[in-house]
Amino acid sequence: GISHAISEARMRAQTDQLREALIGSVSHELRTPLASILGAATVLGAAPALKDEKNLKALVQGVHDEAERLNGDIQNLLDASRISSDGVKPHLEWADPADILHSALRRCQRRLSERTLAIDLPQDLPLIHVDAVLVQQALVQIIDNAVKYSQEGTRITISAQAHGDRLLISVRDEGAGLSEAEKATIFGRFVRGERLSATTSGSGLGLWIASAFVTANGGKLKAVSEGPGLGATLTVELPVTQTAVPQLE
Numbered sequence: 001g002i003s004h005a006i007s008e009a010r011m012r013a014q015t016d017q018l019r020e021a022l023i024g025s026v027s028h029e030l031r032t033p034l035a036s037i038l039g040a041a042t043v044l045g046a047a048p049a050l051k052d053e054k055n056l057k058a059l060v061q062g063v064h065d066e067a068e069r070l071n072g073d074i075q076n077l078l079d080a081s082r083i084s085s086d087g088v089k090p091h092l093e094w095a096d097p098a099d100i101l102h103s104a105l106r107r108c109q110r111r112l113s114e115r116t117l118a119i120d121l122p123q124d125l126p127l128i129h130v131d132a133v134l135v136q137q138a139l140v141q142i143i144d145n146a147v148k149y150s151q152e153g154t155r156i157t158i159s160a161q162a163h164g165d166r167l168l169i170s171v172r173d174e175g176a177g178l179s180e181a182e183k184a185t186i187f188g189r190f191v192r193g194e195r196l197s198a199t200t201s202g203s204g205l206g207l208w209i210a211s212a213f214v215t216a217n218g219g220k221l222k223a224v225s226e227g228p229g230l231g232a233t234l235t236v237e238l239p240v241t242q243t244a245v246p247q248l249e
Contacts, residue, residue, distance in 0.1 A: 024081040027074045037067045076205040088216040090131035097125045104139035114152040120159035129241045134213040141210035142171045142234045150175025165240050172233040178225035186223050187211040
């Protein structure tokens with residue numbers, strides 16, 4: 001009984017470790033050819049010979065976009081194996097939430113081009129003591145998710161506000177929304193919206209990674225939705241430390 005359960009648990013742990021190692025090594029291996037494909041597509045896209053070739057230019061753009069998407073999925077797998085193997089160790093520094101948000105938006109620029117973007121950022125947001133890179137990556141995943149589950153031309157609203165000892169950054173979409181069951185599983189690993197699996201793609205790791213990165217910064221990620229088809233709001237809650245902000249030398 002007990003010894004059988006122990007050996008089964010050990011086997012499962014070894015299988016998990018093997019899977020993590022495999023995901024990590026395969027992802028690294030894929031990086032190099034993908035970089036070449038992305039580089040080649042960029043050079044081709046700028047070639048003078050393509051200037052008046054609309055169809056060819058669109059094909060090259062397609063290759064570039066798909067390679068970039070694959071690159072994102074691979075980064076997600078690498079992040080996921082890193083989170084699973086040794087957790088996430090944040091490098092904390094004082095950062096301006098507006099700077100973090102703007103750098104996340106720059107990275108999502110092309111994906112957001114077919115949505116109406118509304119941004120509500122007060123001038124006087126407090127500095128936060130976080131790993132700015134991790135928070136930015138979490139926001140990229142959340143914005144990406146809002147784009148993935150909403151239609152062209154709909155609005156994505158991004159707002160930030162200080163609320164007592166918390167800073168809240170919300171991303172609201174007018175997309176597929178969430179059922180009660182989906183709310184319970186949305187931050188799980190390899191979870192993808194079954195309702196929309198035919199029309200969306202991805203690894204199902206995005207929000208799991210976002211949640212891990214936010215948690216590593218002492219924060220929480222929450223999802224609110226009125227129901228299927230009624231959009232969703234994902235909110236990142238980060239602590240605002242009341243410690244005196246360090247004086248710049």
